[in-house]
Amino acid sequence: MNENLYSxxxxxxxxxxxxxxxxxxxxxxxxxxxxxxxxxxxxxxxGDPALKCYFVLKGRLKLVKLHEQGKEAILRYIDSGELTAAxxxxxxxxxxxxxxxxxxxEVVGWxxxxxxxxxxxxxPLAVNMLGFALDRIDELQTxxxxxxxxxxxxxxxxxxxxxxxxxxxxxxxxxxxxFRLSRKxxxxxxxxxxxxxxxxxxxxxxxxxxxxxxxQIVVTxxxxxxxxxxxx
Amino acid sequence: MNENLYSxxxxxxxxxxxxxxxxxxxxxxxxxxxxxxxxxxxxxxxGDPALKCYFVLKGRLKLVKLHEQGKEAILRYIDSGELTAAxxxxxxxxxxxxxxxxxxxEVVGWxxxxxxxxxxxxxPLAVNMLGFALDRIDELQTxxxxxxxxxxxxxxxxxxxxxxxxxxxxxxxxxxxxFRLSRKxxxxxxxxxxxxxxxxxxxxxxxxxxxxxxxQIVVTxxxxxxxxxxxx
DNA sequence: CGCTCTATTGATAAACCTCAAATACAGTGG
DNA sequence: CCACTGTATTTGAGGTTTATCAATAGAGCG
Numbered sequence: 001m002n003e004n005l006y007s008x009x010x011x012x013x014x015x016x017x018x019x020x021x022x023x024x025x026x027x028x029x030x031x032x033x034x035x036x037x038x039x040x041x042x043x044x045x046x047g048d049p050a051l052k053c054y055f056v057l058k059g060r061l062k063l064v065k066l067h068e069q070g071k072e073a074i075l076r077y078i079d080s081g082e083l084t085a086a087x088x089x090x091x092x093x094x095x096x097x098x099x100x101x102x103x104x105x106e107v108v109g110w111x112x113x114x115x116x117x118x119x120x121x122x123x124p125l126a127v128n129m130l131g132f133a134l135d136r137i138d139e140l141q142t143x144x145x146x147x148x149x150x151x152x153x154x155x156x157x158x159x160x161x162x163x164x165x166x167x168x169x170x171x172x173x174x175x176x177x178x179f180r181l182s183r184k185x186x187x188x189x190x191x192x193x194x195x196x197x198x199x200x201x202x203x204x205x206x207x208x209x210x211x212x213x214x215x216q217i218v219v220t221x222x223x224x225x226x227x228x229x230x231x232x
Numbered sequence: 233m234n235e236n237l238y239s240x241x242x243x244x245x246x247x248x249x250x251x252x253x254x255x256x257x258x259x260x261x262x263x264x265x266x267x268x269x270x271x272x273x274x275x276x277x278x279g280d281p282a283l284k285c286y287f288v289l290k291g292r293l294k295l296v297k298l299h300e301q302g303k304e305a306i307l308r309y310i311d312s313g314e315l316t317a318a319x320x321x322x323x324x325x326x327x328x329x330x331x332x333x334x335x336x337x338e339v340v341g342w343x344x345x346x347x348x349x350x351x352x353x354x355x356p357l358a359v360n361m362l363g364f365a366l367d368r369i370d371e372l373q374t375x376x377x378x379x380x381x382x383x384x385x386x387x388x389x390x391x392x393x394x395x396x397x398x399x400x401x402x403x404x405x406x407x408x409x410x411f412r413l414s415r416k417x418x419x420x421x422x423x424x425x426x427x428x429x430x431x432x433x434x435x436x437x438x439x440x441x442x443x444x445x446x447x448q449i450v451v452t453x454x455x456x457x458x459x460x461x462x463x464x
Numbered sequence: 465c466g467c468t469c470t471a472t473t474g475a476t477a478a479a480c481c482t483c484a485a486a487t488a489c490a491g492t493g494g
Numbered sequence: 495c496c497a498c499t500g501t502a503t504t505t506g507a508g509g510t511t512t513a514t515c516a517a518t519a520g521a522g523c524g
Contacts, residue, residue: 065373065374067380067381069464071381072381073376073377073380073381075376087369087370090359091363091366096370096373097373126358127358130322130362133362133369134318134365136369137319137368137369138328140369140372140373141297141372142297142328143376144375147423148299148303148305149305151479152479182501182502182503191380192480193480193481195480195482195505198503198504199504383512384511414470427472427473431472434472434473445521446520
């Protein structure tokens with residue numbers, strides 16, 4: 001029962017369910033399938049038939065898109081309280097991206113039919129989903145422009161700040177990223193190489209803007225980083 | 233009356249209105265504001281309060297996003313039969329992009345309230361909009377990956393093909409892009425400079441893949457271009 | 465015909481990637 | 495507690511891609 005309560009809590013905190021009576025959340029919850037996942041597991045894979053969409057109850061997913069020559073781009077981190085793979089509901093397509101679990105995670109999945117029924121039954125759900133889709137378009141467009149117009153260091157700064165604003169906690173020395181984030185991850189997120197990210201972070205460490213270790217970063221001077229991200 | 237018929241025709245051909253009875257289109261049409269636009273005019277500008285969303289009846293829009301240092305990215309061309317600025321309906325935000333008219337165009341705009349009423353009255357409209365939003369996310373993600381992983385020439389090839397598939401017509405010597413497309417446009421679309429695009433097109437012209445003039449391109453060997461776009 | 469905008473092309477420089485090798489670190493099992 | 499092993503990270507050197515700058519040529523328009 002504790003588990004159920006926990007999950008319902010994650011539901012009700014999410015903006016996805018704004019406008020839906022809290023007592024209905026149990027119903028929505030029951031009609032999906034719960035799933036526990038370990039670090040590095042993939043929830044769905046690019047090219048698989050898109051059968052379900054998922055709500056993250058706990059933990060985090062990394063959405064990546066793969067390129068032929070082995071390169072990959074991190075499109076987004078999906079924190080708990082967020083929905084992903086909404087495509088599955090509307091189109092008879094394969095997943096266009098891969099979702100990889102970061103740390104441990106717990107998700108609920110609904111298949112196409114169930115989700116369609118839920119959307120008809122709980123109208124705000126569809127509207128909220130459209131709202132989120134538009135948010136994601138905006139974010140992608142912004143990052144697309146940054147990738148076009150800015151140099152690597154500036155993009156890394158923006159990436160680090162974007163991740164920090166979404167998933168970090170204060171510690172004595174600064175603001176720490178909540179999850180394991182390697183140089184390679186940051187590189188894939190910003191369209192560069194792990195070498196360049198490493199050099200960049202080393203430089204910032206010398207300047208006292210950050211403090212970084214193995215797959216782990218603390219931003220010690222967010223203000224300086226913000227300024228740099230804006231001016232370049 | 234001829235004009236009305238023309239416009240209704242554009243409506244009914246658009247996938248946006250799938251699921252809505254054709255005889256209702258007149259009603260939807262009447263509740264928006266028609267607007268004729270000349271080449272280079274901007275329909276809305278990044279940073280303006282987002283009051284309306286627009287359906288393109290005729291002509292074409294260019295969606296651009298501007299960067300501080302004068303650079304700009306072309307996010308998308310919007311052909312007739314497509315909707316843009318759906319953000320305006322859902323969020324109290326400013327437009328995140330600028331829409332510039334390419335050639336001459338005719339659009340219909342609905343303000344937020346009208347659009348919300350229409351969506352409630354004609355349910356398929358909301359669902360179709362969500363479907364299109366998801367399509368756009370997919371396209372942006374794909375282009376984002378390409379920008380991360382591919383070199384300039386490959387990206388230019390993909391861009392030219394993407395534009396060709398959407399807006400071209402056959403002529404005796406090949407497939408001609410429907411609208412004026414400068415080297416600068418292609419550069420802004422692919423995240424490079426007009427110089428590099430010029431060099432690339434010159435090369436392809438020597439190879440006999442294209443035939444280009446001032447703001448105008450004919451693809452004479454689409455097959456070769458497709459192959460190049462895939463292999464790089 | 466002259467004006468303006470677009471395109472071409474060469475030379476140069478900058479940013480960044482690639483490769484290679486060394487080093488640091490976390491986790492594991494003795 | 496320590497050595498061991500597999501990653502992650504750092505850093506240098508060198509090369510490639512692509513941007514930048516500059517100058518010229520060409521095309522369309524009044």
